[in-house]
Amino acid sequence: MDNNKNFPASGQDYPKTWSQFLEWFSTDEACLQYLEGLRWRDGFVCPQCGVAGEPYRASRSRLMCRACRYQGTVTSGTIFDKTRTPLKVWLAAAWYVTNQKHGVSALGLQRVLGLGSYQTAWTMLHRFRRAMVRPGRESLKGTVEVDETFIAITDRKRPVAKVGRQNNTTKTLVAIAVETLEPKGFGRIRLRRIPDNTEQYLLPFVTETVEPGATVHTDGLSAYLALPKYGYLHKRTVMLGSEIPAHISMPGVHRVASLIKRWLLGTHHGAVQPEQLDAYLDEFAFRFNRRTSNSRGLLFYRLLEQAVMTKPATYEEITKQPKSPVKPP
Numbered sequence: 649m650d651n652n653k654n655f656p657a658s659g660q661d662y663p664k665t666w667s668q669f670l671e672w673f674s675t676d677e678a679c680l681q682y683l684e685g686l687r688w689r690d691g692f693v694c695p696q697c698g699v700a701g702e703p704y705r706a707s708r709s710r711l712m713c714r715a716c717r718y719q720g721t722v723t724s725g726t727i728f729d730k731t732r733t734p735l736k737v738w739l740a741a742a743w744y745v746t747n748q749k750h751g752v753s754a755l756g757l758q759r760v761l762g763l764g765s766y767q768t769a770w771t772m773l774h775r776f777r778r779a780m781v782r783p784g785r786e787s788l789k790g791t792v793e794v795d796e797t798f799i800a801i802t803d804r805k806r807p808v809a810k811v812g813r814q815n816n817t818t819k820t821l822v823a824i825a826v827e828t829l830e831p832k833g834f835g836r837i838r839l840r841r842i843p844d845n846t847e848q849y850l851l852p853f854v855t856e857t858v859e860p861g862a863t864v865h866t867d868g869l870s871a872y873l874a875l876p877k878y879g880y881l882h883k884r885t886v887m888l889g890s891e892i893p894a895h896i897s898m899p900g901v902h903r904v905a906s907l908i909k910r911w912l913l914g915t916h917h918g919a920v921q922p923e924q925l926d927a928y929l930d931e932f933a934f935r936f937n938r939r940t941s942n943s944r945g946l947l948f949y950r951l952l953e954q955a956v957m958t959k960p961a962t963y964e965e966i967t968k969q970p971k972s973p974v975k976p977p
Contacts, residue, residue: 662949669743679735680709684722687956694718695725722956727775729960733768737761741772742955746947751915751931767963774966777927779955780934787859788836791883793826794854794866795901796845799909801922820922821845822908822929823853826900828865834900836937839908839929847871851878865898908932924966 656662663669673679684692693700694713703711712719723729728738744760745752752760758769798819823842827835838857842849850871858864860879866872868886875882887894895902911932912920920928938947 656946656949658943658945662945663743664945666743669740673736673739676735679739680722682739683726683728683735683952683956686953687722687726695720725959726956727779727958727960728955733763733772737763738772739952742776742951743948745773745776746951747944749935750911751935753916753919771963771966774924774927775958775961776951776955777931778961779951779958780930782954783957787862788825788827788838788857789859789862790835791828791863791865792858793828793898793900794824794850794858794864794872795898795905796821796823796842796850797901797905797908798822799912799925801912801920801925818922820925822905822925823850824901824904825854825857826904828900834903837904837933839904839933841925841929845869845871847874851875854878854880867894867898904936907936927966 658664659668663672673682691700692703692711692713694703694716696718697713697716699713699715701714703713706712706719709721710719711721723731723735728735731738741757741761744757752773754766754770754773757763757773758766761769763769763772799822800817800819802817821842821844823840823845825838827837829835838853840853840857842853847870850869851874854864854872854875855878858880861881863881863883864872864875865883865885866875868884868888872882872884885897887897890897908929912928916928938950941947
């Protein structure tokens, strides 16, 4: 495998076609070897003591550090940790997920791979979604539109009222940041579920996703007035009473909001629980930010590259309520 992680080559660092994929990953041993090359490009580094050096190989999969005697596998501490699903199925899932331009539902993945249960497919997808957020990813730059939108989700855990007009649909507020390009077009995006559109939640969203010095374009919401204190140029457009429609004044955030809602309904049929929305937003951002890629195989490579650096999560951990929102800076 080419050690130049910045410029992986098709047909060398990742399969170019499905037939080549089948040729490369016909056994779990081949999958382990590939993942090992992604996890330790310059050779094994002990996850426990940090010492580099060729490990003692107790078996095809088990490695032992010669310095501290730590024993583990290539998949230990990754999203594949302790899985009972064959690695060649995991890699096939990664290939399928990244080769479907608009994503895939758990039911669709279960059918394509012939998985024994819906829960297995659902958990696999959520583990991959956790790997779609790269640690230390670059902040948005230049001119960045920031706004909020409500996303309606059918909460299947809430009972539907038998009388009246109440139903089990809940509206969740999502913050959106979109790089705008000159003379036209959009760059990368960031998304986050927030409790409300107040300074307490919007300012942390901006400071954690947008590089200081950037121009932040918002509507007239007072929650954004403190942005200059954090090193941003603030472009404020008051929509109330304006003759220019909001989708013309701030096309980026409105376009992305529309695409998210269409994607959730089209690909996932609205079957997303509110507490799981963050994971779906991460997937949407991963796909949107790589929408111009001409190689689906490269997306497969990038996803696995991040998968071996992402900590594992059990079904119980994935389904539990998320942590409280971040505090203001």
